[in-house]
Amino acid sequence: MKRALRVAGFTLIGAGGLIIAFLIYQLFVTDLINAGTQARASVELAQVLEERRQTIAETSVTTSTTMPDTSTTTPPTASLFTEPVVAEGQPLGSITINKINLEAVLFEGVDRTTLKDGPGHMPWTPLPGQPGNAVISGHRTTYGRPFYELDQLVVGDRIEIETAIGVSVYEVKLIEVVLPTDVYVTEAMPGAWLTLTTCHPRFSAAKRLVIQAEMVDGPNFEYVETLEATQGQEAA
Amino acid sequence: MKRWLRYLLIVIGIAVGLVVLYFLFEWAGDLLDSGGAIGG
Numbered sequence: 001m002k003r004a005l006r007v008a009g010f011t012l013i014g015a016g017g018l019i020i021a022f023l024i025y026q027l028f029v030t031d032l033i034n035a036g037t038q039a040r041a042s043v044e045l046a047q048v049l050e051e052r053r054q055t056i057a058e059t060s061v062t063t064s065t066t067m068p069d070t071s072t073t074t075p076p077t078a079s080l081f082t083e084p085v086v087a088e089g090q091p092l093g094s095i096t097i098n099k100i101n102l103e104a105v106l107f108e109g110v111d112r113t114t115l116k117d118g119p120g121h122m123p124w125t126p127l128p129g130q131p132g133n134a135v136i137s138g139h140r141t142t143y144g145r146p147f148y149e150l151d152q153l154v155v156g157d158r159i160e161i162e163t164a165i166g167v168s169v170y171e172v173k174l175i176e177v178v179l180p181t182d183v184y185v186t187e188a189m190p191g192a193w194l195t196l197t198t199c200h201p202r203f204s205a206a207k208r209l210v211i212q213a214e215m216v217d218g219p220n221f222e223y224v225e226t227l228e229a230t231q232g233q234e235a236a
Numbered sequence: 237m238k239r240w241l242r243y244l245l246i247v248i249g250i251a252v253g254l255v256v257l258y259f260l261f262e263w264a265g266d267l268l269d270s271g272g273a274i275g276g
Contacts, residue, residue, distance in 0.1 A: 021261075025265075026265050110273040112271060120271075122273070137274065139272060142268060181274075185274060186275070199269045199270060204268070208274055
């Protein structure tokens, strides 16, 4: 009996130690790992953006908008600034949300390894700054917790994304909580949108907090406005 | 058992234990925060 109690006691102490070690690892060690990665990536990003801007300039970049039928509508005159695709795991740009003091290097990809480095762009959605719905996911409570305070955003708050084409500004329009399987939030939308997703509630991966913001300024803003106006005319 | 062999086994045991612990923590960490991706 005495021996059994002793074994049970040591087992409980061991389990407690494991839980404490787990929490220290998840809540502090992963932050340290991420801080180092972000510091290195922010140095690398300046160089990457410079190289990508040179590539864009060399390949003559601005493409005139062409619409399928211009006989009944006014053809758009704005230019679309595009940029080359980024390899998965590479720095893509940066995200800044002043309201929650967030400034982080953005990576291409949403696989587990990439998201440990920082917020990641879903590769099968348009790049931020481009027409369509660009989706970015990020950790909420571990690995630097970039989206820890995402729930503090309200409609009207601004989100800035810098990529090789410049800085695009988005305004929060919609905030919702969905299931991790609700892929409809990643679907294409008319105009230029940015969708941020993170785990919800904090310390649980049961649901997703989704912030959807619409472009209000940036290199492609004029193009998107013109495109929407043209499509509106066609629909009418 | 020779002393050096015992030490070697202890070191290997600790190393294996740490690797197992790492993967256990990573797996359990996904329950706390999986990265926030949709559809994953």
